Amino acid sequence: MLLERFLPVLLLLGSNMFMTFAWYGHLKYKSSPLMLAIVASWGIALFEYALMVPANRMGSAVYSAPQLKGMQEVITLVVFAWFSSWYLEQPLRWNHWAGFALIAVAAWLIFLEPGSGRTA
Template sequence: MTFAWYGHLKLAENAWFSKLPLIGVIVFSWLVAFFEYCFQVPANRIGFEGNGGSFSLLQLKVIQEVITLVVFVIFSFLAFGTQLKWNHFLGFVFLVLAVYFIFKG
């Protein structure tokens, strides 16, 4: 989803992509997102404890959010040169604590 939501901002630097109307950018993003859904939906279905998996609904959501944030940080660093600051690292510490407390129970 990171590339679907934010990749178009980087792709706008390319002449061919910057000429697309907004609806073209939306369709492009949805096509990219479609492939993530093809993996995420089955993973949630298989991993959910109600279907024989080992994760609660809350745990699945926390896993998804942490993966999304890690991928976003890597993407923003590589694609846009975003610099990480102390408050970002502190936020990551709190995310790790959130994962700990969600999985503790």
């Protein structure tokens, strides 16, 4: 049961690392041709899909689709915060963190069991 709960999370983490590089990695190389950035991003995104699809397929045995999406959004924000600071050298400011925190609260609400006040 523990593996069923955490393997999808690890796969989502890996897929988000690939997708963040696909979406934002080219910003460090703005002088390279746009078409090269597009092709490179598609190549990187293939690995993202190779992890995301199994994460959602396996995760659906334990989590609902909205829960998987909420979890994915929080993971995306954590990966992006690291990527922005480390790779792009653009640290996040207080307002970025505040906005991300509101998104995390929204994701947490998705896990509440209706009427009980407990998380699923």
